[in-house]
Amino acid sequence: MSESTPAAPSNMVTLTIDGQTVAVPKGTNVLEAARTLGTDISAFCYHPGLSIAACCRQCLVSIEKNPKLQPSCQSAVAEGMVVHTKDPQSTLARKQMLEFTLVNHPIDCPICDKAGECTLQKLYFDHDNANSRVDTPKVHKDKAVDLGPTVVLDQERCILCTRCIRVCDEVAGVHQLEMSQRGDHETLGTAPGAKLDNPYSLNVVDVCPVGALTAKDFRFTMRAWELEATPSICQGCATGCNLEIHHKNERAWRLIPRHNDDVNQYWMCDDGRFTYRDLREERLAVATVGGLPSGWDRALARAGERLAAVLKQSSSLGVVLSATHSNEDNFALAMLAKAWGAGRIFLGARAAVPERADDKLRDADVNPNTAGVNAIAKALGLTLGSGADLEEAVNAGAVHAVVVLGDALNVSEQALARLAEIEVIAIASHERGVVKQAKVALPVAAWAELAGTVTNRKGLVQRMHAAFPPPGQAIPGWEAVVRLAGATGVKFSWTHAREVFKDMTGKVSELSGHTWVREARPLQLRFAGSRG
Amino acid sequence: MSSSHAHDESAEPQKGPKVLAVSPKNPNVRTIQVVRPENADTTFLAATATGLGITIRHFGKNLLLPRKSVEALGQGGAAAHVRFKNDIETIQYPEEKVQYPERYRGLHRLMLRDDGAVRCVACMCCPTVCPAHCITIVPEESSDPSIEKRPAVFEIDELRCVVCGLCVEACPCDAIRMDTAEHAKPVEERWEAVENKASLMGRGIRSTATQGGEGPTWRDKK
Numbered sequence: 001m002s003e004s005t006p007a008a009p010s011n012m013v014t015l016t017i018d019g020q021t022v023a024v025p026k027g028t029n030v031l032e033a034a035r036t037l038g039t040d041i042s043a044f045c046y047h048p049g050l051s052i053a054a055c056c057r058q059c060l061v062s063i064e065k066n067p068k069l070q071p072s073c074q075s076a077v078a079e080g081m082v083v084h085t086k087d088p089q090s091t092l093a094r095k096q097m098l099e100f101t102l103v104n105h106p107i108d109c110p111i112c113d114k115a116g117e118c119t120l121q122k123l124y125f126d127h128d129n130a131n132s133r134v135d136t137p138k139v140h141k142d143k144a145v146d147l148g149p150t151v152v153l154d155q156e157r158c159i160l161c162t163r164c165i166r167v168c169d170e171v172a173g174v175h176q177l178e179m180s181q182r183g184d185h186e187t188l189g190t191a192p193g194a195k196l197d198n199p200y201s202l203n204v205v206d207v208c209p210v211g212a213l214t215a216k217d218f219r220f221t222m223r224a225w226e227l228e229a230t231p232s233i234c235q236g237c238a239t240g241c242n243l244e245i246h247h248k249n250e251r252a253w254r255l256i257p258r259h260n261d262d263v264n265q266y267w268m269c270d271d272g273r274f275t276y277r278d279l280r281e282e283r284l285a286v287a288t289v290g291g292l293p294s295g296w297d298r299a300l301a302r303a304g305e306r307l308a309a310v311l312k313q314s315s316s317l318g319v320v321l322s323a324t325h326s327n328e329d330n331f332a333l334a335m336l337a338k339a340w341g342a343g344r345i346f347l348g349a350r351a352a353v354p355e356r357a358d359d360k361l362r363d364a365d366v367n368p369n370t371a372g373v374n375a376i377a378k379a380l381g382l383t384l385g386s387g388a389d390l391e392e393a394v395n396a397g398a399v400h401a402v403v404v405l406g407d408a409l410n411v412s413e414q415a416l417a418r419l420a421e422i423e424v425i426a427i428a429s430h431e432r433g434v435v436k437q438a439k440v441a442l443p444v445a446a447w448a449e450l451a452g453t454v455t456n457r458k459g460l461v462q463r464m465h466a467a468f469p470p471p472g473q474a475i476p477g478w479e480a481v482v483r484l485a486g487a488t489g490v491k492f493s494w495t496h497a498r499e500v501f502k503d504m505t506g507k508v509s510e511l512s513g514h515t516w517v518r519e520a521r522p523l524q525l526r527f528a529g530s531r532g
Numbered sequence: 533m534s535s536s537h538a539h540d541e542s543a544e545p546q547k548g549p550k551v552l553a554v555s556p557k558n559p560n561v562r563t564i565q566v567v568r569p570e571n572a573d574t575t576f577l578a579a580t581a582t583g584l585g586i587t588i589r590h591f592g593k594n595l596l597l598p599r600k601s602v603e604a605l606g607q608g609g610a611a612a613h614v615r616f617k618n619d620i621e622t623i624q625y626p627e628e629k630v631q632y633p634e635r636y637r638g639l640h641r642l643m644l645r646d647d648g649a650v651r652c653v654a655c656m657c658c659p660t661v662c663p664a665h666c667i668t669i670v671p672e673e674s675s676d677p678s679i680e681k682r683p684a685v686f687e688i689d690e691l692r693c694v695v696c697g698l699c700v701e702a703c704p705c706d707a708i709r710m711d712t713a714e715h716a717k718p719v720e721e722r723w724e725a726v727e728n729k730a731s732l733m734g735r736g737i738r739s740t741a742t743q744g745g746e747g748p749t750w751r752d753k754k
């Protein structure tokens with residue numbers, strides 16, 4: 001955000017807020033300027049990632065030489081401005097604005113999904129905390145209105161801030177939501193002939209300061225305060241949107257975007273949000289030999305035995321790195337491939353989805369780490385073959401055994417069938433595709449269960465944190481590589497992803513200069529700041 | 533009442549613990565001096581002797597006094613389930629029962645709506661507050677749009693419950709109560725002590741509290 005950008009002094013404006021002097025860049029609004037001082041002026045309609053509507057009047061402050069109170073979100077700072085946020089006049093005004101907002105509010109908190117992270121609840125406790133003075137019936141509107149495939153609207157709970165309309169207009173670039181009627185009958189709904197069905201639709205749920213918009217996917221599953229948040233990176237595509245995994249009981253319940261101006265600002269796409277479901281589907285939780293559960297020791301012994309035979313003629317050994325796995329996993333396997341002298345190295349990836357690409361966040365490359373694997377391969381002097389190359393090599397009988405990281409191969413059905421006939425050793429988190437036919441499958445952690453890094457399409461190296469432990473016998477991918485190396489007589493001394501990362505930064509120029517970020521502790525959500 | 537009591541005590545420091553400071557905001561909040569027992573008292577010799585005396589006295593009573601039985605009472609025309617109390621000290625449960633204090637809580641129950649449906653809206657306040665983590669609720673969407681949310685599963689492990697009553701305090705809907713004065717049943721298996729939605733609702737009655745809180749029932753005035 002603007003306040004952290006060091007600007008030339010000429011672009012700075014100095015003003016006084018509650019007796020404290022602060023210098024902020026020109027064009028900052030008073031509300032943001034106050035936030036730099038730690039003064040959080042109450043607000044509903046202001047969102048740092050959206051245009052300013054100033055329609056809720058919840059952020060009124062006194063600005064000297066101004067006869068009336070001013071909405072701080074809309075007032076740009078000026079040299080020598082004197083602002084009071086805690087004076088009786090503006091405090092009372094904000095309190096009364098809140099009372100107006102609550103006049104027709106249904107107070108559904110016990111059944112409202114937003115309870116616990118609701119701005120209205122929070123401001124009520126901050127400001128007023130008094131009983132309602134309203135003794136007339138409230139205005140009724142529709143409840144549980146279906147807006148589209150992803151979102152449900154409760155019109156009574158809506159406080160008419162128009163944030164959701166602006167998200168659709170400005171982030172998704174489509175006009176799908178609209179206000180109708182006036183006064184206390186003003187109602188949010190879909191625009192004529194439109195449905196809320198854009199690929200960024202769930203961002204409206206995040207920006208809604210109250211529980212008017214709820215996600216069908218998450219509705220009534222968990223209360224906000226039951227969840228813990230761990231920062232991570234979306235694995236849905238090469239953009240690498242920053243997100244928070246909201247989890248409980250070793251299970252992810254939803255993914256929420258995390259602010260990063262360099263990548264995704266405050267947003268993420270709907271496809272990305274649903275990737276959490278995959279964390280519980282078709283998981284490989286136990287090491288298998290010939291498709292049967294066997295445990296690590298037997299699986300490693302068998303893999304070592306088979307690889308020993310192939311390694312006598314190591315040019316017939318293929319190794320598949322994975323664009324769906326972290327830099328650490330790939331680096332470990334690439335180092336092992338070099339130590340083995342493997343003949344052919346390939347890149348395993350999910351097939352591109354061209355219709356998905358737009359000029360916003362969504363990318364056609366649905367692999368989170370294509371850039372990272374390519375950088376590692378280049379630095380280690382390995383030539384990465386594509387899925388087609390792998391197919392050709394298998395058909396030509398050039399490889400007798402393949403060690404595969406991940407389950408995404410992007411090869412045809414026939415090639416998969418051919419792969420079933422040769423020795424496949426899979427290191428994977430999910431039991432599907434080539435992993436199902438693997439002679440030995442080693443279970444590893446999926447993205448939400450590991451500490452590691454991925455490199456996005458812009459070359460930005462981003463850190464993932466482990467939200468919960470992996471299922472069953474699964475271990476981090478690099479550790480599985482270390483064990484597999486041990487079974488073939490190659491010794492790696494890594495004991496933590498941090499050490500793999502450190503070795504990698506020394507070898508891969510794209511990563512040099514990066515340092516390992518300390519593990520993030522899960523944070524309990526309580527009026528969490530993640531909602532913009 | 534209690535606040536005037538507090539004032540009395542601070543006015544007469546010789547009664548009760550010595551008051552060191554009184555909160556200016558709330559006179560009931562005070563800092564007192566705690567008197568710890570002397571070393572000589574912590575051997576508990578005198579207390580042990582007194583306790584042993586009580587045990588011996590009870591033993592004597594149990595040995596010497598006659599024991600009435602429920603059957604004997606029943607012959608006199610009284611119903612066999614009447615509560616009665618022998619003169620001897622040992623209580624002959626379950627024939628004989630002690631009178632519980634008026635504020636005894638007993639097993640939980642789930643209150644009902646007018647149509648007999650469960651009143652609970654699965655807001656998760658009670659499992660959140662429960663210090664024993666013994667309440668399990670799985671919410672589901674209700675087919676009735678005016679209710680929206682209800683529990684699909686509602687279980688309380690009465691073995692783990694510490695009978696603190698916080699769940700009742702936390703409930704915004706008067707949906708859960710602990711006023712049945714019913715004992716937790718003796719069970720042979722642990723799982724039998726888990727009360728489910730049906731058994732909890734079986735003890736429930738219609739609540740007279742207004743759903744959505746006090747004040748005009750605006751939802752009905754549509």
Ligand code: SF4
Pocket residue numbers: 105106107108109110112113114115116118119120121157209210211212
């Ligand atoms: S929007 Fe907020 S205040 Fe309104 S019912 Fe939901 S939690 Fe309660």
Ligand code: SF4
Pocket residue numbers: 157158159160161162163164165188204207208209210212213
């Ligand atoms: S639905 Fe939510 S975000 Fe949209 S106008 Fe209403 S309160 Fe604002």
Ligand code: SF4
Pocket residue numbers: 658661662663664665666667688692693694695696697698699700
């Ligand atoms: S009485 Fe206390 S321990 Fe028992 S269920 Fe209620 S909150 Fe939990």
Ligand code: SF4
Pocket residue numbers: 110651652653654655656657658659669699702703704705706707708
């Ligand atoms: S607090 Fe009341 S309404 Fe909420 S889940 Fe518990 S019993 Fe149900």
Ligand code: FES
Pocket residue numbers: 042043044045046053054055056057058059060071072073074
């Ligand atoms: S936040 Fe400033 S008017 Fe709404």
